[in-house]
Amino acid sequence: MKVPMLDLSEQYQGLKSEVLEVLDGVMSSSRFILGDNVKKLEADVAKYSNVNHGIGCGNGSDAIHIALQALGVGPGDEVITTAFTFFATGGAIARAGATPVYVDIDPVTFNIDPSKVEAAITEKTKAIIPVHLYGQMADMESLAKIAEKHNLAIVEDAAQAIGAKHNGKSVGELGTAATYSFFPTKNLGAYGDGGMVVTDNDDVAEKCRVIRVHGSKPKYYHHVLGYNSRLDELQAAVLNVKFPHLDKWSEMRRKNADTYTSLLKEKVGDHVVTPVEKEGNYHVFHQYTLRVENRDELQKFLQDQGVSTMIYYPLPLHVQPVFQELGYKEGDLPITEKAAKEALSLPMFPELKREQQEYVVEKIAEFYGK
Incomplete structure (x- = not known):
């Protein structure tokens, strides 16, 4: 698929x-x-x-x-x-x-x-x-x-x-x-x-x-x-x-996010950390972003299985070459830098089908040997 x-x-x-x-x-x-x-x-x-x-x-x-x-x-x-x-x-x-x-950043919401x-x-x-x-x-x-x-x-x-x-x-x-x-x-x-x-x-x-x-x-x-x-x-x-149509699409995204979270907790467990909607917030899930172990290897495996993913973002701004004159270095923003090594966004759009989500989660579980 x-x-x-x-x-x-x-x-x-x-x-x-x-x-x-x-x-x-x-x-x-x-x-x-x-x-x-x-x-x-x-x-x-x-x-x-x-x-x-x-x-x-x-x-x-x-x-x-x-x-x-x-x-x-x-x-x-x-x-x-x-x-x-x-x-x-x-x-x-x-x-x-x-x-x-x-x-x-906040380690929970990014x-x-x-x-x-x-x-x-x-x-x-x-x-x-x-x-x-x-x-x-x-x-x-x-x-x-x-x-x-x-x-x-x-x-x-x-x-x-x-x-x-x-x-x-x-x-x-x-x-x-x-x-x-x-x-x-x-x-x-x-x-x-x-x-x-x-x-x-x-x-x-x-x-x-x-x-x-x-x-x-x-x-x-x-x-x-x-x-x-x-x-x-x-x-x-x-x-x-x-x-x-925006509000309807937002609700479809939220439903897809709930499906991902339920499937991942059931089939993958502690190898991934699923998104948390903070109390009082209404999250519109532009992206569904996990924290994962062995992120780059997982992304390559999923790509080979036909699953597209994205890394938002692999190199934080404080260590981008264009901002080097500001004097930041690795270690200055440890939570940000950790997130940059662990964040992986899964396919997310309103029309995403449940069978597509099941396939994505199945392949993630396969990668972690579940």
Whole structure:
């Protein structure tokens, strides 16, 4: 059996006629930049996040950078974040001219550990970027208290977590701003790149809107140095078709996660550590990520058996070559570094079949001699 990491073909077939209709509508209108589809998506995603503003932009990486710039983060500033994330998180900080300050993670959720954040705050600290990794929100209530105490902004990197909740609060409610990615593999994915900043702060929202169009307001009059990062009208049209299905897809992911956990505990036992949904959280399982023994050997074995897996992420940001001038070394973030050697993500998408999951778990059990 072949089990892909992600298969979007079934989803497309179910939406095909509607998708083609809206794409034809955009092309017939000849309105390709910041049109009605973008406005609708911005309004709907903002409402979904329980905030007043959505600002569509070119991709999730730009969304973080735009939010930081709107908050005034720049050269001489420090931004505290996690090293166990995709490069865009640290890259956006550096592109803003600020210095990323990496702290360790919670060993259970893989998210930033609030207890490590306060000790890293200096007079240069301007913001905190928690990453809601794999679809589960970080401990935002604790982070919000720290931010309020020290007068810091919070930009939630929610690229993997649209629809996630923390004690009833949505992404964006407890931070100054939050950012989404609509990369095709995401829970709400476009057919190309796309991203969005959501915020309840009127001033931050207005600055984001100006920054994404070369810093101009009105057109051709430039008061800040922005850049070209607008959500494409065609991508917004696709996302508007998909958006009403998001909650259903999240529930399907959660059901698949429950199936994996049950099968793994029954058939594999202590050789793997299954994901934990922290009390009060609503996990949307962008990824189903295990901690495993002999990770690299297991991945190779599964590949040979037709099972795709991914490692998110094999080299933490604090020891990436591009950040070597920051002075971090192996051993500085031991929990992060351990996770990078043990994390393995299994195939996960709403349409994943039980027989596919049974096959995946059967092969994992075979590897460990169960």
